[in-house]
Amino acid sequence: MALKFLVVDDSVTMRRIVANSLKAIGYESFVEAGDGREALSKLSADDSINFVITDWNMPEVSGLELVKSIRSTDKFAKLPILMVTTRGLKEDIMEALQARVNNYIVKPFTPQILREKIDQILASS
Amino acid sequence: MDNNTNMDQVFEKLGELKSFFIFGQKIVPVIQSIIDFMRDVVPLMEYVNNSIQDSANKIPKAASQIHSVTNATEMATSEILDIVDSMSMDLSKIKNELADLKNGFFNQRVTLENFGNQNPNLNGQFAALQSGLCIDDLETKVVAMEEIVKKIEGDSNNITLSLQVQDITSQQLASVNHLIQSVQKRLAKLINDLSRKGPLDLNELESEDEDNKSSTFNPDARYDKSFEKQQLANELFDSGQKTSQDEIDKLFSK
Numbered sequence: 001m002a003l004k005f006l007v008v009d010d011s012v013t014m015r016r017i018v019a020n021s022l023k024a025i026g027y028e029s030f031v032e033a034g035d036g037r038e039a040l041s042k043l044s045a046d047d048s049i050n051f052v053i054t055d056w057n058m059p060e061v062s063g064l065e066l067v068k069s070i071r072s073t074d075k076f077a078k079l080p081i082l083m084v085t086t087r088g089l090k091e092d093i094m095e096a097l098q099a100r101v102n103n104y105i106v107k108p109f110t111p112q113i114l115r116e117k118i119d120q121i122l123a124s125s
Numbered sequence: 126m127d128n129n130t131n132m133d134q135v136f137e138k139l140g141e142l143k144s145f146f147i148f149g150q151k152i153v154p155v156i157q158s159i160i161d162f163m164r165d166v167v168p169l170m171e172y173v174n175n176s177i178q179d180s181a182n183k184i185p186k187a188a189s190q191i192h193s194v195t196n197a198t199e200m201a202t203s204e205i206l207d208i209v210d211s212m213s214m215d216l217s218k219i220k221n222e223l224a225d226l227k228n229g230f231f232n233q234r235v236t237l238e239n240f241g242n243q244n245p246n247l248n249g250q251f252a253a254l255q256s257g258l259c260i261d262d263l264e265t266k267v268v269a270m271e272e273i274v275k276k277i278e279g280d281s282n283n284i285t286l287s288l289q290v291q292d293i294t295s296q297q298l299a300s301v302n303h304l305i306q307s308v309q310k311r312l313a314k315l316i317n318d319l320s321r322k323g324p325l326d327l328n329e330l331e332s333e334d335e336d337n338k339s340s341t342f343n344p345d346a347r348y349d350k351s352f353e354k355q356q357l358a359n360e361l362f363d364s365g366q367k368t369s370q371d372e373i374d375k376l377f378s379k
Contacts, residue, residue, distance in 0.1 A: 009292075010341065011199070011291075011292045011295065012199065012203065013199055013202045013203060013206065013288065013289075013291050013292055014289065014292045016203070016206050017206070017285055017288060017289060020206070020209075020210070020213075020285055021285070024282065056340075056343070057296065057340050057341055057342050057343045058340075058341060059341045062340050085343070086292070086293055086296060086343045086345075086346035086347070087343050087345070087346075088345075088347075088349075088354030088355075088357065088358065089345065090357060090361065093357065093358050093361045093362070094361060094365075097361060097362060097365040103362055104358040104361075104362055105355065105358070106352075106354040106355045106358055107289050107292065107293060107346075108286050108287075108289035108290070108293070108348065108349075108350060109286075109289070109355070110282065110286055111282060111285075113355065
């Protein structure tokens with residue numbers, strides 16, 4: 001199955017870095033969103049998106065709120081979600097786990113870590 | 126008898142009056158020193174008030190400068206990423222060219238061997254031709270260049286990794302901005318209490334504060350390449366995936 005990623009981050013720099021890292025590990029297809037609200041609208045408009053990579057701290061709708069919104073709908077209940085964030089406290093990670101994020105990356109990250117996490121998510125789904 | 130009693134009372138009252146005057150004599154210098162102190166302290170309070178007002182007026186500029194720093198670093202980071210992208214594209218072209226060269230050398234070697242097999246009488250000249258073409262040496266150089274290209278690719282990946290510092294520092298700066306705005310709000314209230322002139326619009330400050338309540342930054346963001354936090358995330362997610370969602374929810378409801 002060809003993967004199409006939705007990369008959600010309010011930082012243009014981080015969106016580019018995630019996109020470049022995806023290209024470096026062989027994934028070419030992705031769309032971008034600057035916050036959770038834009039992400040939700042892109043998700044509902046584009047059925048071909050089948051993987052979400054999201055930041056946590058964002059304006060309007062945060063990454064965690066985005067995850068909760070996605071998980072609250074039957075359509076996206078099993079959509080793979082990878083959180084990429086600066087939040088590395090145990091409570092934060094547990095909160096993401098409870099919100100049913102599939103896996104978690106703490107910034108700064110390498111393309112290798114990104115590949116590892118994507119592979120783990122795909123293997124378990 | 127009554128007159129004597131009345132006179133005693135008069136003398137008693139006069140004694141009290143005398144005590145009062147003696148007390149007054151003692152207290153007057155104290156009151157004078159309090160008046161002197163107030164005379165000195167009022168200009169000082171005005172100075173403090175003006176200083177606080179001056180500082181409060183400078184805060185929006187400081188906040189704006191921090192915002193400018195964030196924008197400038199984001200632009201600079203974007204320019205560096207453009208260069209890294211351009212380098213990656215060039216490296217990709219070089220890799221393709223080197224692969225073509227390797228294929229070319231392989232084809233040359235095969236062609237040369239076929240030529241040698243078809244012309245067994247050229248023994249000495251064939252060896253000279255093989256030596257003159259230096260295929261092995263050139264191939265070794267191509268392999269060495271491929272290694273250098275790999276190293277440059279690794280370096281550019283490391284540059285990309287380091288550029289994530291921009292996002293992390295921008296969150297730290299946003300946190301500082303939030304603190305500055307909180308100080309500004311408190312100073313504005315203090316100025317209002319001191320002067321009642323209302324130099325700053327408190328409602329505006331309230332709304333700015335509301336904006337910052339949306340979780341747009343992580344005040345604990347750190348640029349830490351030790352990957353310890355990643356290991357913690359790995360452990361929690363590994364153990365979490367072995368635990369049912371109900372068990373995780375129960376853990377949180379405690």
